[in-house]
Amino acid sequence: DIQMTQSPSTLSASVGDRVTITCRASQSIRSWLAWYQQKAGEPPNLLIYQASALQSGVPSRFSGTGSGTEFTLTISSLQPDDFGTYYCQHYSTFPLSFGGGTKVEIK
Amino acid sequence: EVELVESGGSLVQPGQSLRLACTASGFNFADYGMTWVRQAPGKGLEWVGFVRSRLYGGTIEYAASVKGRFSISRDDSVGIAFVQMNYLETEDTAVYYCGRGLTVSGAKYYFDRWGQGTLVTVSS
Numbered sequence A: 001d002i003q004m005t006q007s008p009s010t011l012s013a014s015v016g017d018r019v020t021i022t023c024r025a026s027q028s029i030r031s032w033l034a035w036y037q038q039k040a041g042e043p044p045n046l047l048i049y050q051a052s053a054l055q056s057g058v059p060s061r062f063s064g065t066g067s068g069t070e071f072t073l074t075i076s077s078l079q080p081d082d083f084g085t086y087y088c089q090h091y092s093t094f095p096l097s098f099g100g101g102t103k104v105e106i107k
Numbered sequence B: 001e002v003e004l005v006e007s008g009g010s011l012v013q014p015g016q017s018l019r020l021a022c023t024a025s026g027f028n029f030a031d032y033g034m035t036w037v038r039q040a041p042g043k044g045l046e047w048v049g050f051v052r053s054r055l056y057g058g059t060i061e062y063a064a065s066v067k068g069r070f071s072i073s074r075d076d077s078v079g080i081a082f083v084q085m086n087y088l089e090t091e092d093t094a095v096y097y098c099g100r101g102l103t104v105s106g107a108k109y110y111f112d113r114w115g116q117g118t119l120v121t122v123s124s
Helices: none
Strands: A004-007 A010-013 A019-025 A033-038 A045-049 A062-067 A070-075 A084-090 A102-106 B003-007 B018-025 B033-039 B045-051 B060-062 B070-075 B080-085 B094-102 B110-114 B118-122
Touching (some): A010 A019, A045 A062, A070 A084, B018 B094, B045 B070
Parallel strands (some): A010 A102
Antiparallel strands (some): A004 A019, B033 B045, B094 B110
16 A cells, blocks of 8 residues: 655745645655645545646645655745645555655745 | 535534435535545545446445444435445544536546535544
């Protein structure tokens, strides 16, 4: 089974900062990676799929890069609405799995 | 408008059973794979299982933690996905979400829409 590891587990940043979250897979998943944002009490919200494709309606300040085992989610200019927990998820093969999450706090 | 609504969550005792439903509207349910994901209180997301659309065989995948205890099914005539949960354990306590799967090739799925979730509490 493929394990997904995210770092950092929490981060605190100011509005306007560039924020980067890293996700590593235990083996190559090519580009079969999605990123989700989740706010407390709400379901996950798809941001990025296939490692770098922006989901419709998602602001362009979100971007994803990477392939193989190393991936990053970048928020180019952090906005107040970007607080929440971010998860990566591979869909290379079953069983699927999520990273442990990165909690983003606004300073 | 695409909508997914989970139902059926409740408080049950260990060893008991429960069936959750995910009612879909606003899209052609039969064309999509559907997944279940859960989130224990204060914890991260855990994938539970997935059912393919009939076009791709309607086959089902499970996480190891629920295989043999949970059974996923779908009724395309009414647009509902189910998860039958047997031999429930305290570790199954979580909010359960259903999600709609998107695929290009029928082999890789990511999930673009989710319901609001239903809470299952397993406790004596």
